Amino acid sequence: MGVTDRLAAPARETIRRTVFLPSWVASAALAVPFLAGLSVPPTLQYVPLVASVLVLGLPHGAVDHLAVARSRGERPDWRAIARVFALYGLVGGAYAVGWFLTPAAAFVLFIAVTWFHWGQGDLYALRALADADHLRSVPQRAATVIVRGGLPMLVPLLAFPGWYRRVAVDLVALFAPGAVAAIEWAFRADVRAALAVAYGALVVGTLAVGYARAENPAPWRLDAAETLGLTAYFAVVPPVLAIGVYFCLWHSLRHVARLLLVDDDAVAALRGRDPTAAFTQFARDALPLTVASLGLLAGLYVLVPNPPATVPEWVALYLVFIAVVTLPHVVVVTVMDRTQRVWAY
Numbered sequence: 001m002g003v004t005d006r007l008a009a010p011a012r013e014t015i016r017r018t019v020f021l022p023s024w025v026a027s028a029a030l031a032v033p034f035l036a037g038l039s040v041p042p043t044l045q046y047v048p049l050v051a052s053v054l055v056l057g058l059p060h061g062a063v064d065h066l067a068v069a070r071s072r073g074e075r076p077d078w079r080a081i082a083r084v085f086a087l088y089g090l091v092g093g094a095y096a097v098g099w100f101l102t103p104a105a106a107f108v109l110f111i112a113v114t115w116f117h118w119g120q121g122d123l124y125a126l127r128a129l130a131d132a133d134h135l136r137s138v139p140q141r142a143a144t145v146i147v148r149g150g151l152p153m154l155v156p157l158l159a160f161p162g163w164y165r166r167v168a169v170d171l172v173a174l175f176a177p178g179a180v181a182a183i184e185w186a187f188r189a190d191v192r193a194a195l196a197v198a199y200g201a202l203v204v205g206t207l208a209v210g211y212a213r214a215e216n217p218a219p220w221r222l223d224a225a226e227t228l229g230l231t232a233y234f235a236v237v238p239p240v241l242a243i244g245v246y247f248c249l250w251h252s253l254r255h256v257a258r259l260l261l262v263d264d265d266a267v268a269a270l271r272g273r274d275p276t277a278a279f280t281q282f283a284r285d286a287l288p289l290t291v292a293s294l295g296l297l298a299g300l301y302v303l304v305p306n307p308p309a310t311v312p313e314w315v316a317l318y319l320v321f322i323a324v325v326t327l328p329h330v331v332v333v334t335v336m337d338r339t340q341r342v343w344a345y
């Protein structure tokens, strides 16, 4: 792997301690009390998602304009930056129009894209940060992407269909209040049961093949423990809260680590065991476009037919905005996957 090769052992060790540990501690710290019957008022459950506007979540995509060039070992020049801006304008712009025209289909696409994207993020982390050697073939890696992405996108549908539906309604109702009718089928008990069986079989099958192919058992154990741990997490923690925390401390933190590892100044700081300096470097890079995003979010507020009034509706508007920027973000990350040889042998 390109990334692994460039990295001195101490830098990788620092990354693991600052990346894996917080995600495990946060998810366990939430799962255990909910397992014991804790309940949290609905409005409070939105806090992590709201925080993700500034803390890790939105900012993790705000350095996309620098990321591709850096992952190639180049300094981003204006041409490279302009290409990413054009990508965002074209792909994000087209998808934004799609939300206005067919909000229910746009919502389904949002779930599908996030499913793939959060899965691909975990595949990178397994290969580059956890040194997984058990994902030897493309089908195994594709299955891992589906398994990992399904944890935040499918398990909440199985465990909390009411919550899931409520969020879907909030998103599409910004554009067309009745539009959720088109996706009502997804919340039916028989559909969810079929999805649960198929997904369960895929999880077991993927982990079993990985076990058989693992030379080094430790990364496989990490993969299995994360997969089963997150299954429990998304099965017991209400989804808005669960996804809010996962978005910041799992997906985004891992992606920020990936970005640090292609930034020479940040790598130097990590080598010196100074993660704070490395993360400060990231914050500086991410600040301008995070602020610009808030301006675009305000623009979306003006444009939607039914502007938000309550916290859940504001979060719905934010999620639509996230959807629009996630599509080009996935293109950027997929290009990084290629340069960093995440799918190569």
Ligand SMILES: CC1=C(/C=C/C(C)=C/C=C/C(C)=C/C=O)C(C)(C)CCC1
Residues within 6 Å of the ligand: 110, 111, 114, 117, 152, 153, 156, 163, 164, 167, 168, 239, 240, 243, 244, 247, 251, 319, 322, 323, 326
């Ligand atoms: C909040 C929430 C949902 C959707 C969240 C999504 C889809 C978030 C995507 C975030 C992205 C793509 C971030 C960028 O990396 C569900 C599943 C409808 C269920 C209920 C709670």
Ligand SMILES: [Fe+2]
Residues within 6 Å of the ligand: 060, 061, 117, 121, 251, 255, 329
């Ligand atoms: Fe991402």
